Amino acid sequence: MSVATRMAPATLGLGTLVVVGAALEALIRGGAINRYIVPLPSQVLLAFERIVVEENVVHRFLLTTAETLVAGALITIVGVALGLLLNRVHLLRAACETWVAAFASAPIVLMYPLFLVIFGRSAVTIVMMGFVAALPPVILKTLEGLAATRSVLVNVGRSFNLTPAQMFWKIMLPAALPTMFVGLRLGLIFAMINIVGVEFLINFGGLGQLINELAERYDLPGTYAAIGFVVLVSVLFFYVTERIERWLRPA
Amino acid sequence: MSAPTAISADVRTSAQQVGFVGVENIVKRFVTPEGTVCAVDDVSFDVRHGEFLSIIGPSGCGKSTLFNIIGGLLGDYEGRVTVGGETIRGTHAAIGMVFQEESTFPWRNVLENVAFPLEISGLPKAERHERARHFIGLVGLDGFERRHPAELSGGMRQRVAIARTLAAAPQILLMDEPFAALDEQTRLLLGDKVLQIQQSLKQTTLLITHNITEAVQLSDRILVMTYRPGRVKRIVDIELPRPRTSEIVSSTAFGHHVAEIWNDLREEASRGMRDEEAHARHRGAL
Structure with a gap:
């Protein structure tokens, strides 16, 4: 694959961003969009430097990233374990799968007062909110991945007299990994949305708190720039999980 | 899952004269919503040491049920x-299976796929890779060791599956329509490859197929099964010279054998077709 072909998706993605930004700039400057509601993209770009220098955004970025990382580790350990349990105990699966799916669509973020009572106004509340909200997709996708393992692969394992542990580590898990990673990526997105949301609501911690403060000051370019950092956290986690998946399952 | 059992050397030697694999009075019934269906009814046959025996029959005759049993x-x-006179239950180290469906592990490259059974048996990495390379060469895939299944054709993937099974050094190679998903030319050429391997390893082989040409090209004997319930209709000796290649398909004797098998199968296949039509009509009427 040539360098040009390899770079094409990234170039197209960045190009699209530039074109949309330029179009937005033109529409705002032309008066089609109210500049008091949507700030000029050029002002947002300039605000990046300002929030780095004046608002300590790097520290806040690292704080939100760390909270998402802890929540991500928790959903991986607990979510995958629960998915495995539901896959092994059919009665439990039949009893709980629908409830887990229903839980996935519940607006967990609204439960933040309860978490505040339990854990106090601290990073633990923020992490636990992210963890609880992100758990269902990890459980469901782990379950789906394991259940969808092609029976012929299991039969190959049986024909080679694999022990149950070998069957799990050598066949079931690698076969289920792509679907499990879809769940983990979804889970991380859910976790991050809830973490930033709770930071915003309780005015505590990382980027969510910063967005709250900037919005309160009606600093719209700064608010959008801070949201840009939230997107950066998401991109970072997406990139890292993709790398881990490729490392664990090369093809 | 039962543990593999070893077969004693004495038994193995004596089994070379008589049936090495024995299938005795097998009956298998399935319970379905429509009632109990007898898939295989009193099937008995044996496979001699180093022999290539094919089981052929129309769809629904219980071939795959026999394969699984x-x-x-x-x-x-x-x-x-x-096997060698000893009754076996469950999977057995002496029997290596090749499946009809694509069964290579997509997350492993060719070398790792073929080395899989050696890895399970705890062979050191260098040794298992060396042995795996031997079997990769045997199926003609030298140079593809680092490729993943997604980068290979269907025929190549099936050769990887065969090499992986052979790497476990089974005494009996059991194959269920391994070329069913392949085109006719690939099927003939892969048949050549299987013949070469079978002849060089003197591998006792049992092939399940519904393809008459394939069965005649490869086999020493062909067992023809009846349509449901699956019974042994006839066992035909294939008196074609060995070593064989796919060129044999143009010989008169080959054509004679194909016609002979088809004469046996035609009635069963027609019965199967009528039965399926009746079922479809019944379903439509409901």
Whole structure:
């Protein structure tokens, strides 16, 4: 694959961003969009430097990233374990799968007062909110991945007299990994949305708190720039999980 | 899952004269919503040491059920399966299975796929890779060791599956329509490859197929099964010279054997077709 072909998706993605930004700039400057509601993209770009220098955004970025990382580790350990349990105990699966799916669509973020009572106004509340909200997709996708393992692969394992542990580590898990990673990526997105949301609501911690403060000051370019950092956290986690998946399952 | 059992050397030697694999009075019934269906009814035959035996029959004659019973993947049947005179239940180290469906592990490259059974048996990495390379060469895939299945054709993937099974050094190679998903030319050429391997390893081989040409090209004997319930209709000796290649398909004797098998199969296949039509009409009427 040539360098040009390899770079094409990234170039197209960045190009699209530039074109949309330029179009937005033109529409705002032309008066089609109210500049008091949507700030000029050029002002947002300039605000990046300002929030780095004046608002300590790097520290806040690292704080939100760390909270998402802890929540991500928790959903991986607990979510995958629960998915495995539901896959092994059919009665439990039949009893709980629908409830887990229903839980996935519940607006967990609204439960933040309860978490505040339990854990106090601290990073633990923020992490636990992210963890609880992100758990269902990890459980469901782990379950789906394991259940969808092609029976012929299991039969190959049986024909080679694999022990149950070998069957799990050598066949079931690698076969289920792509679907499990879809769940983990979804889970991380859910976790991050809830973490930033709770930071915003309780005015505590990382980027969510910063967005709250900037919005309160009606600093719209700064608010959008801070949201840009939230997107950066998401991109970072997406990139890292993709790398881990490729490392664990090369093809 | 039962543990593999070893077969004693004495038994193995004596088995070379008589049936090495014995299938005795196998009956298998399935319970379905429409009632109990007898898939295989009192099937008995044996496979001699180093022999290539094919089982042929129309769809629904219980071929795959027999494959699963002999391979130990299906239990709860009457009768018994023996290897070297010893009754076996469950999967067995002496039997290596090649499946109809694509069965390579997509996350492993060719070398790792073929080395899989050696890895399970705890062979050191260098040694298992060396042995795996030997079997990769045997199926003609030298140079593809680092490729993943997604980068290979269907025929190549099936050769990887065969090499992986052979790497476990089974005494009996059990194959269930391994070329069913391939085109006719690839099927003939892969048949050549299987013949070469079988002849060089003197591998006792049992092939399940519905393809008459394939069965005649490869086999020493062909067992023809009846449509449901699956019974042994006839066992035909294939008196074609060995070593064989796919060029044999143009010989008169080959054509004679194909016609002979088809004469046996035609009635069964027609019965199967009528039965399926009747079922479809019944379903439509409901």
